[in-house]
Amino acid sequence: MMHCILEIEGLSKTYRESHALQNIHLNIAAGDICAVIGKNGAGKTTLFKCITEQVFPTAGKITLYGKSEAAEVRQERRKIGALIEEPAFFPDFTARQNLEYYRQQRGIAGKTSIDQALKGVKLLTTGKKKFKAFSLGMKQRLGLALALMTHPTFLLLDEPTNGLDPEGKAEIRQLIQTLNEEKKVTILISSHVLSELQSVATRYVFMDQGRIVEQLTAEELLNKTRKTVELVVNDSGKAAPILEKHFPDIPYRILPDHHIQLFGGMDKTDQINRVLYSQGIGVFSINVTGGDLEEYYLSLLGGERDA
Numbered sequence: 338m339m340h341c342i343l344e345i346e347g348l349s350k351t352y353r354e355s356h357a358l359q360n361i362h363l364n365i366a367a368g369d370i371c372a373v374i375g376k377n378g379a380g381k382t383t384l385f386k387c388i389t390e391q392v393f394p395t396a397g398k399i400t401l402y403g404k405s406e407a408a409e410v411r412q413e414r415r416k417i418g419a420l421i422e423e424p425a426f427f428p429d430f431t432a433r434q435n436l437e438y439y440r441q442q443r444g445i446a447g448k449t450s451i452d453q454a455l456k457g458v459k460l461l462t463t464g465k466k467k468f469k470a471f472s473l474g475m476k477q478r479l480g481l482a483l484a485l486m487t488h489p490t491f492l493l494l495d496e497p498t499n500g501l502d503p504e505g506k507a508e509i510r511q512l513i514q515t516l517n518e519e520k521k522v523t524i525l526i527s528s529h530v531l532s533e534l535q536s537v538a539t540r541y542v543f544m545d546q547g548r549i550v551e552q553l554t555a556e557e558l559l560n561k562t563r564k565t566v567e568l569v570v571n572d573s574g575k576a577a578p579i580l581e582k583h584f585p586d587i588p589y590r591i592l593p594d595h596h597i598q599l600f601g602g603m604d605k606t607d608q609i610n611r612v613l614y615s616q617g618i619g620v621f622s623i624n625v626t627g628g629d630l631e632e633y634y635l636s637l638l639g640g641e642r643d644a
C-alpha cells in the first residue's frame with residue numbers, strides 16, 4: 338500500500354454562521370500532486386489552514402505521517418512547507434535579504450538553504466533587485482522559496498497561480514512538477530480554475546460550499562473530458578474490422594445499439610464516413626463529443642465562469 342502522508346476524517350469548520358468545511362474526508366499518498374479545485378469561498382484556504390493548524394477545526398481528525406496525537410502531529414508539521422496567502426516580504430529588501438530575515442526568525446540552520454531555495458525557484462540571479470520591483474510571478478516564486486527553505490517533504494500551495502500571466506502560471510506548474518519528480522515532494526495545491534492545474538496533478542478534488550463534491554484521478558478526469566467520435570451504424574459487428582483495418586491507430590469500443598466510440602480521429606470524420614460507406618456500412622450519424630474541460634468543471638461546480 339502507498340504510504341499515506343495525510344489522512345483527513347470528518348473534518349468540519351464552522352465560523353459563526355458559515356459552514357466553511359463540512360465533513361471532509363481526504364487521503365494524500367506519498368508522491369501525489371493533489372489539486373483542490375473550487376470557486377472562491379468553497380473552503381480551500383480553510384482546509385489548508387486546518388492542516389497547518391492556523392485554524393482549529395470544529396470537528397474531525399487529521400493524521401500526518403501516520404501520527405494523530407496532537408503533540409506528534411505538531412512535530413510532523415515541521416515536514417510541511419506552506420504557501421497560504423502572501424507572506425509579508427519587505428519591499429526594500431532583495432530576495433536574499435527577505436529569505437535571510439525569515440531564516441533567522443524561524444531559526445533555520447545554514448545559509449546554504451537560501452541559495453538552494455532561490456535556485457529551486459529560479460531567483461538566484463536577481464541580485465540587488467528589490468522585492469518591490471519584482472513581477473507578480475517573481476513575488477510568488479519567492480513565497481515558494483520561503484516554503485522550500487526547510488526542505489519539506491509535503492508542500493501546501495494555496496492558489497499559487499492566482500493573478501499570474503500565462504507564462505508565470507506555466508513556470509509555477511513546471512516548478513511543481515520538478516519538485517515532485519526530482520525531490521519527491523508530495524503536493525497539495527489549490528486553484529479556482531481547473532485548467533490551471535490540468536496536466537500537473539495526479540489527483541483532483543472538487544470542492545463546493547465546504548464539501549468535496551467529487552474526487553478523480555488524472556486518468557479519470559482525462560477520460561471524462563476526452564474528445565471521442567461517436568458513430569451510429571447499421572451493423573457495428575461488420576463496421577469494427579473495417580475501422581481496424583483502415584484506422585489501426587484509433588482505439589475504439591463497441592457500445593449497445595450499434596454505437597461505436599472512437600478515441601481519436603476527431604479530424605478524420607469525413608474519411609471514416611467515406612470508408613465505411615464504400616464498404617457497404619450504413620452510417621446514421623457521426624459526431625465529435627466531449628472534451629470541454631471548463632464545461633465539465635462548470636457542470637460540477639455550477640455558477641458563472643470566473644476565470
Ligand SMILES: Nc1ncnc2c1ncn2[C@@H]1O[C@H](COP(=O)(O)OP(=O)(O)OP(=O)(O)O)[C@@H](O)[C@H]1O
Pocket residue numbers: 352353355356357375376377378379380381382383384496529
Ligand atoms: N475567519 C473567518 N471568519 C468567518 N468566516 C470565514 C473566515 N474565513 C473564511 N470564512 C468563510 O468560510 C468560507 C470558506 O472560505 P475559504 O477562504 O476557506 O474559501 P476558499 O475556497 O479558500 O476561497 P478563496 O479562494 O476566496 O480564499 C467562506 O464562506 C468564508 O467567507
